[in-house]
Amino acid sequence: MTTTKQRMLTGNKAMAEAIAIEMERNPDVFVLGEDVGKYGGIFGSTQGLIDRFGEKRVIDTPISETAFIGAAIGAAAEGMRPIVELMFVDFFGVCMDQIYNHMAKIPYMSGGNVKLPMVLMTAVGGGYSDAAQHSQTLYATFAHLPGMKVVAPSTPYDLKGMMASAIRDDNPVVFMFHKSLQGLGWMDPLDAAVGEVPEGEYTVPLGKAKVVREGKDVTIVGLQMTMHYALEAAAKLQEEGIEAEVIDLRSLAPLDRDTIIESVKKTHRLVVVDEDYLSYGMTAEVSASVAESALYELEAPIRRIAIPDVPIPYNRKLEQYVLPGAQRIYDEVIQLMNE
Amino acid sequence: MTTTKQRMLTGNKAMAEAIAIEMERNPDVFVLGEDVGKYGGIFGSTQGLIDRFGEKRVIDTPISETAFIGAAIGAAAEGMRPIVELMFVDFFGVCMDQIYNHMAKIPYMSGGNVKLPMVLMTAVGGGYSDAAQHSQTLYATFAHLPGMKVVAPSTPYDLKGMMASAIRDDNPVVFMFHKSLQGLGWMDPLDAAVGEVPEGEYTVPLGKAKVVREGKDVTIVGLQMTMHYALEAAAKLQEEGIEAEVIDLRSLAPLDRDTIIESVKKTHRLVVVDEDYLSYGMTAEVSASVAESALYELEAPIRRIAIPDVPIPYNRKLEQYVLPGAQRIYDEVIQLMNE
Amino acid sequence: MTIPVEKAKWMYETMAKIRYFEDEMEKAYGEGKSPVFNIGAGPVPGEMHLATGQEPAAVGICAHLTAEDTVTSPHRPHHHAIAKNVDLNKMTAEIFGKATGLSKGKGGHMHLFDPAVKFSCGGIVGAGIPHAVGAALAAQMKNKDWVAVAFIGEGAANQGSFHESLNMAGLWKLPLIIVVENNEYGISVSKKASTAIESNDKRAAAYSNVAGAYVKDNDPEEMYRVSEEAVRRARSGEGPTIIEIETYRYLGHFQGDPELYREQSEVPSLREKDPILKWKNELIEKFSVPVQEIQEMENRARQAVDDAYRFARESEEPVLSSALEDVFI
Amino acid sequence: MTIPVEKAKWMYETMAKIRYFEDEMEKAYGEGKSPVFNIGAGPVPGEMHLATGQEPAAVGICAHLTAEDTVTSPHRPHHHAIAKNVDLNKMTAEIFGKATGLSKGKGGHMHLFDPAVKFSCGGIVGAGIPHAVGAALAAQMKNKDWVAVAFIGEGAANQGSFHESLNMAGLWKLPLIIVVENNEYGISVSKKASTAIESNDKRAAAYSNVAGAYVKDNDPEEMYRVSEEAVRRARSGEGPTIIEIETYRYLGHFQGDPELYREQSEVPSLREKDPILKWKNELIEKFSVPVQEIQEMENRARQAVDDAYRFARESEEPVLSSALEDVFI
Numbered sequence A, B: 001m002t003t004t005k006q007r008m009l010t011g012n013k014a015m016a017e018a019i020a021i022e023m024e025r026n027p028d029v030f031v032l033g034e035d036v037g038k039y040g041g042i043f044g045s046t047q048g049l050i051d052r053f054g055e056k057r058v059i060d061t062p063i064s065e066t067a068f069i070g071a072a073i074g075a076a077a078e079g080m081r082p083i084v085e086l087m088f089v090d091f092f093g094v095c096m097d098q099i100y101n102h103m104a105k106i107p108y109m110s111g112g113n114v115k116l117p118m119v120l121m122t123a124v125g126g127g128y129s130d131a132a133q134h135s136q137t138l139y140a141t142f143a144h145l146p147g148m149k150v151v152a153p154s155t156p157y158d159l160k161g162m163m164a165s166a167i168r169d170d171n172p173v174v175f176m177f178h179k180s181l182q183g184l185g186w187m188d189p190l191d192a193a194v195g196e197v198p199e200g201e202y203t204v205p206l207g208k209a210k211v212v213r214e215g216k217d218v219t220i221v222g223l224q225m226t227m228h229y230a231l232e233a234a235a236k237l238q239e240e241g242i243e244a245e246v247i248d249l250r251s252l253a254p255l256d257r258d259t260i261i262e263s264v265k266k267t268h269r270l271v272v273v274d275e276d277y278l279s280y281g282m283t284a285e286v287s288a289s290v291a292e293s294a295l296y297e298l299e300a301p302i303r304r305i306a307i308p309d310v311p312i313p314y315n316r317k318l319e320q321y322v323l324p325g326a327q328r329i330y331d332e333v334i335q336l337m338n339e
Numbered sequence C, D: 001m002t003i004p005v006e007k008a009k010w011m012y013e014t015m016a017k018i019r020y021f022e023d024e025m026e027k028a029y030g031e032g033k034s035p036v037f038n039i040g041a042g043p044v045p046g047e048m049h050l051a052t053g054q055e056p057a058a059v060g061i062c063a064h065l066t067a068e069d070t071v072t073s074p075h076r077p078h079h080h081a082i083a084k085n086v087d088l089n090k091m092t093a094e095i096f097g098k099a100t101g102l103s104k105g106k107g108g109h110m111h112l113f114d115p116a117v118k119f120s121c122g123g124i125v126g127a128g129i130p131h132a133v134g135a136a137l138a139a140q141m142k143n144k145d146w147v148a149v150a151f152i153g154e155g156a157a158n159q160g161s162f163h164e165s166l167n168m169a170g171l172w173k174l175p176l177i178i179v180v181e182n183n184e185y186g187i188s189v190s191k192k193a194s195t196a197i198e199s200n201d202k203r204a205a206a207y208s209n210v211a212g213a214y215v216k217d218n219d220p221e222e223m224y225r226v227s228e229e230a231v232r233r234a235r236s237g238e239g240p241t242i243i244e245i246e247t248y249r250y251l252g253h254f255q256g257d258p259e260l261y262r263e264q265s266e267v268p269s270l271r272e273k274d275p276i277l278k279w280k281n282e283l284i285e286k287f288s289v290p291v292q293e294i295q296e297m298e299n300r301a302r303q304a305v306d307d308a309y310r311f312a313r314e315s316e317e318p319v320l321s322s323a324l325e326d327v328f329i
């Protein structure tokens, strides 16, 4: 790990920097997707790359997700290391066959003889009134299907370090970045979207959760926005004398159950918070893993906070009503502590 | 409910009968999909229909799932009641956008002003060496996404009755039938694929689980094949003096949590069995629901049995190794009872 | 001139209404978004795709449609909706997220549904084409002469649904019309960089029973004319038509688009060729419509738009619990 | 005759090998499945799609390919695999589910991967086309003159991936060739009932830089000839080609298909036109290959197939724990 001096970067600049470094290191790395060229990616994930690497390695595609994600698979099978962007995760439905039946399965179906060292990066998340077809995270939709790593970093530091790891990984990696954490000029400017990012190359391992705040009274598991909300709630809870431990999941597959269970063994209480739909979602998997492996550690029922199984409504207040937030987490923890 | 006399039918004949009755009752009901005409559906779900209703109402389509499932949506919006077949659930990836971004969401996104009274029926399940792209159930993949009812009946009786309900329902319904439970002439002939089916019309409500075997020692939740395996295991467990209660989930969305919790309150032990992938699957949702609402009822950790997060291998022994089965359920229950 | 004067006037008034509507929306959308632009702020949050400059595509074909005909539209839907006679008050209220909106505030600008005039739209590129195929199939099954029109952008013609739909519609001779609005860009990607064909009407050659027609230079009259033939073909069971129209996107892809991918000079030169102004001159010169009558049309259009915005702004927000309704009906 | 005699002989020997292989597979697949047919029983369980009768498509083009060229293939892959020189022992072992198979028994008949000769196939209709596009793109990026061939059935040409891939490949002038094997059926649905175009090569008209060619009557020579031109075009950077070949499916869609959707008389009349027999006569008459040499070729082909089946049958089953390996590498 070579770092030089401390500096602050937005999430998207951190990601783009990782991609640039890897493209520099390895001529097989290239980027393709819609508006990844001159536009620099709708969410800025490829900003500056075309100027540096040219349009042969930063390729704007037609609006043909099946063809260009499939092409990334074909190129990866030939030893290239494509990074392909699916603009919004919500669009997965037009190309999911390529993603889960091919990208995710070919390594296994070939008995390990075909490697697909590729990254599918995609924007997730709502909260800005983009309604039902542009606001989802779909974390579990991807994580449920075996064969692809599915990661969702929450900080600029991790966005850079995990992108580097994802590109170097010989497995297909779905890399989800949250729109609100990119530091976009046209979104609500969040403090969490800017963070310390060392210059130069470094990696953060995939598949490891992180205890981002230690506490002894309750474990709150979240990722991306819900992790930040959890931290916010934890600060408020502290004022009430409640010490919450907050875990940033960072990776959905593989899922780092050990870190969660370790924490629950200490706190004996668990709240799981997710910006995805409630049922059959991340909150279910985390809860079930604990009910399986650490049931006797629990001193109170598990609590789950997520989108209550409705599509995401457009109206701002309705959307905020269904999305998890710091207040909701705070309230649930308070209730839980009283059980 | 009008039944005439007792008679035995295969799963697919029961389904086709329900469709025929509904087509008779309502001229807006029609069927489209690949090989639903002369072939009668690869799994026999539409057998005999083209002879009775003609090719205007039983329509063979090109291999264009996006177009014909999208067309079913468009026709449903015009007041028709299409039944559209996705041949194998495994193919959902080429058309999922139509299914979940449109079929499932338009009713909500239109504020309830557009109803989509349609049924998407599809074959699920493995166990006959059809490998990674033709053997999945993907129960949770569908059930996770809000706006569509997702049902998966396990018996010929329910296949007929729930198909009738699905067709009459004003909501989009994903109707999953299990290949092994259709009574196909070219598959392993299972007793469970044949069952008593009354003549004439009757309905079985969607969204209700069913206690198919009462017991006081442990609750086993399954559906389709895993429910039948659970019954098999329960019979063996009885010989050991263990009385298992077996629940046939039948519906994944809505999920009948009450029936499960009711049972756990009685047995205090829970095993959940699923032919889908383990993580972020049905076993997670059922377990989490209990850990949330009935934690103190549990006298032992929850056990989950499902496909261990690998694609489904081709080789028969490898496939059987990853699939849940009666023996595995039996073993887990025995272990659980000793905890 | 083959256009009946009443139609020509309707086209003018409707284009004017669309333009007023979009101009007003541009302003309303900007409210609460300066000095710092935040897409989630103001009375109209979320993405906003305006159709300013693209009016001819919408009116040229909708002039031939009735409430029984179906229109599906993509992420840039206002001009189609207005031309299809969607309830303007409810539509505007929907875009403001109000309880009185078409979808009670749950849909927003990209998800407008007015079953009374068989209009729908959606945010997924290419996804509306199969819905139009389904409406066309329903019309055929019901023995009605209804047609279904799917509006798409030229970028969407490269989505698989385009091909699948045309094959199926050609095969079954469905009353389907695809109108490709070629505004030269799919977000930042030029047509040349995305599309391996001169124009998408030529792709009709890939499907039996499908006709193709091209409209140059955003021309309302030509759009009317080729649409007339397409609608006739469709109603008489001869099969689908692809119409591509060369049109102009004056604004960014969405409001807030920095537009670094196109020359700044491009837009003024497009605006110079404005189809509404040109049509106004046609009305006066070729159709001999008195200037005063034109004034009245403009006033009516303006009034309808103003009323709609007033209605929208004054309407109530939905109650929170409604977020949990309308999932299963 | 423009075919070099060595190529003509290779084509014959390879077609013979394919035919022996498929005939043998038909038998092996039937083992353990009578008197009661159970798809999951016997040494070769699961679905089985045989290509008996479709040999010319595979050999006509693979005669022009090297190990550096890529082939993607669908659910009916054996003829392509053999023509592309996939390791026959490992391929057969894979179909028998053995540890010595290409994929250690995890893939089976529909999922054969031999990276050594850049061959892959899969069970999802139309999905292999984009993979070939990607291989073609990689070749272009690496400045190699490699080509990528995607074999599909005529039914697959109505899948969206066909259109998206051709647009992208035409746009970028990629060295892609799509071979459409028109065997008249997609399972039970006839081409006429699924496809709104006379033949899919005509769909080249929808894409700049894409050529089209049609091969009648399952003719190996014509397939060789049009493939030669397609491969030349691709290698020289002129762009993609769609080749449609009229071919014949002697057997059911899969083994066990009751085939109630076609006339029983159809197949014998197809078999009468058998391309391998015809090619044998050509070799003798036009290429003056001695009958004895043909006999030797047939013997070699037979031997290779017999060896492969023996290898497959004698190989070990995988160990159970291997089911959990190769997910993350």
Ligand SMILES: Cc1ncc(C[n+]2csc(CCOP(=O)(O)OP(=O)(O)O)c2C)c(N)n1
Pocket: A034, A063, A065, A087, A091, A094, C075, C076, C123, C124, C125, C126, C152, C153, C154, C155, C156, C157, C183, C185, C186, C187, C253
């Ligand atoms: C399947 C899918 N892919 C990508 C997008 C993102 N997207 C929204 S609009 C758009 C460009 C559409 O271009 P075009 O069809 O030409 O319509 P225009 O915006 O020019 O009206 C893109 C790429 C989407 N909404 N859906």
Ligand SMILES: Cc1ncc(C[n+]2csc(CCOP(=O)(O)OP(=O)(O)O)c2C)c(N)n1
Pocket: B034, B063, B065, B087, B091, B094, D075, D076, D123, D124, D125, D126, D152, D153, D154, D155, D156, D157, D183, D185, D186, D187, D253
């Ligand atoms: C996306 C998808 N849809 C449907 C199927 C089921 N299916 C498998 S093969 C086949 C027919 C294919 O026909 P064609 O492309 O003509 O190939 P052929 O079988 O004639 O060789 C179908 C419908 C599938 N595998 N994938």
Ligand SMILES: [Mg+2]
Pocket: C153, C154, C155, C181, C182, C183, C184, C185, C186, C187
């Ligand atoms: Mg455009």
Ligand SMILES: [Mg+2]
Pocket: D153, D154, D155, D181, D182, D183, D184, D185, D186, D187
């Ligand atoms: Mg075919």
